[in-house]
Amino acid sequence: MKKNTSREILISLLLVAILLLSACGPKKPKGEVFVYVAVPLSGFQANGGQTVLGGVRLMAERLNREGGLLGYKVTVVGMDDESDSDVAVAVAEEIQQAVQAGKTVVGVVGHYNSGQTIEAMKVYKDLPLIVVTPTASEVSITQQGYGNFFRVNANDTVQAKVDADFLVNTLGVRRVAVVYNDDPYGVGLGQLISQELEALGAEVPVSLQVAVEQSTFEKEVPQVRDAVPDAVFYAGYEIEAPYLRLALVENGLGELIFFASDGAFLSATIDEAEAAAEGIYVSAFGPSPAQAVDKQWVQEYQAVEYRNPDTYSINGYSALAVLAEGVKRAKDFDAARVADAIRDLDFNAPIGQMSFDASGDLKAPQIYVFQVRNGEFVQVFPE
Numbered sequence: 001m002k003k004n005t006s007r008e009i010l011i012s013l014l015l016v017a018i019l020l021l022s023a024c025g026p027k028k029p030k031g032e033v034f035v036y037v038a039v040p041l042s043g044f045q046a047n048g049g050q051t052v053l054g055g056v057r058l059m060a061e062r063l064n065r066e067g068g069l070l071g072y073k074v075t076v077v078g079m080d081d082e083s084d085s086d087v088a089v090a091v092a093e094e095i096q097q098a099v100q101a102g103k104t105v106v107g108v109v110g111h112y113n114s115g116q117t118i119e120a121m122k123v124y125k126d127l128p129l130i131v132v133t134p135t136a137s138e139v140s141i142t143q144q145g146y147g148n149f150f151r152v153n154a155n156d157t158v159q160a161k162v163d164a165d166f167l168v169n170t171l172g173v174r175r176v177a178v179v180y181n182d183d184p185y186g187v188g189l190g191q192l193i194s195q196e197l198e199a200l201g202a203e204v205p206v207s208l209q210v211a212v213e214q215s216t217f218e219k220e221v222p223q224v225r226d227a228v229p230d231a232v233f234y235a236g237y238e239i240e241a242p243y244l245r246l247a248l249v250e251n252g253l254g255e256l257i258f259f260a261s262d263g264a265f266l267s268a269t270i271d272e273a274e275a276a277a278e279g280i281y282v283s284a285f286g287p288s289p290a291q292a293v294d295k296q297w298v299q300e301y302q303a304v305e306y307r308n309p310d311t312y313s314i315n316g317y318s319a320l321a322v323l324a325e326g327v328k329r330a331k332d333f334d335a336a337r338v339a340d341a342i343r344d345l346d347f348n349a350p351i352g353q354m355s356f357d358a359s360g361d362l363k364a365p366q367i368y369v370f371q372v373r374n375g376e377f378v379q380v381f382p383e
Helices: 006-024 046-065 085-100 114-124 139-143 156-170 184-199 220-227 241-250 267-271 295-305 313-330 335-343
Strands: 032-039 073-080 105-110 130-133 149-151 176-181 207-210 231-235 257-260 281-284 347-349 352-354 368-373 376-381
Touching: 032 046, 032 085, 032 313, 046 073, 046 105, 046 295, 046 313, 073 085, 085 105, 085 114, 105 114, 105 313, 105 335, 114 130, 114 139, 114 184, 130 313, 130 335, 139 149, 139 184, 156 184, 156 231, 156 257, 156 281, 156 368, 156 376, 176 184, 176 220, 184 207, 184 231, 207 220, 220 241, 231 241, 241 257, 241 267, 313 335, 313 347, 313 352
Parallel strands: 032 073, 032 105, 105 130, 130 149, 176 207, 176 231, 231 257, 257 281
Antiparallel strands: 281 368, 347 352, 368 376
């Protein structure tokens, strides 16, 4: 029998080493699955939508680094709903076409606003996918019997109760002027906060509706002044809130406590108020990214997005985390099985504890309250 030479032995060892390294290295994905992120990526709410998309992208990056979902690469597709309900329906129909074309669509993270979510769900409810909203809070969305809808944030019943209690029992307010914008979110929350304030013995001497994107308040400021309130509660977005606050300050009403809803929990509320934002209160569905995640998370986000995380980055990240955990538990992409698995989840995400009731609402929703101090949002509740 021929003896192996040293050269042949060396070649054999090298071949074995290459095979071992190949076996231990990253496995080639079995294929591709899609997650659509339906949020405003242009227009007045573009920044908020982009922070959601950034959080989803980071979560997908982490999943793919670990082998994807069930061995499939997760591909994130951003869809611009422009904060417009008709456009949101068109986006939903485009996603429907992708499903019908044979794409494996695991789910949709969206929509950002309640109005667009309400309209788009008329399409999504019949599709074999999961919808996880990162921010839509209008109460009725989870009262429609949808089997494929979940939200990682509190609804407006919870927000109204917490905000009213903070105003009355923490700040000692007794008369509150309620101002709200004219979309489903603003109208619904405006009604709820008024009810909660009155239930606590406070008065609502005036309730005013304003337009989304309104920036001047010549008619509203005198009505607020005539009502002689202790505070103003605004149910709307960062697009209107700073201008309303500035108008009050410029008209000698800066001493009034100003409390804005979660829609204003973005840096634009501070930046656009021309220093008038100091001291205002804003409620939120989660802690700020700086409090919820570590430095490595921030660095990874910056590497993916080339910008710092903002308010709703952790919402988007948490929404995809819920979807991914559901798929892992179900060991399947079948929407009905994933939905059942999500209802059995109980884990911590950056935004909070993820455990859902049968309707898709969180079992233990949390509301946070921040105050602007030295040009920054500082958490004041829970302490």
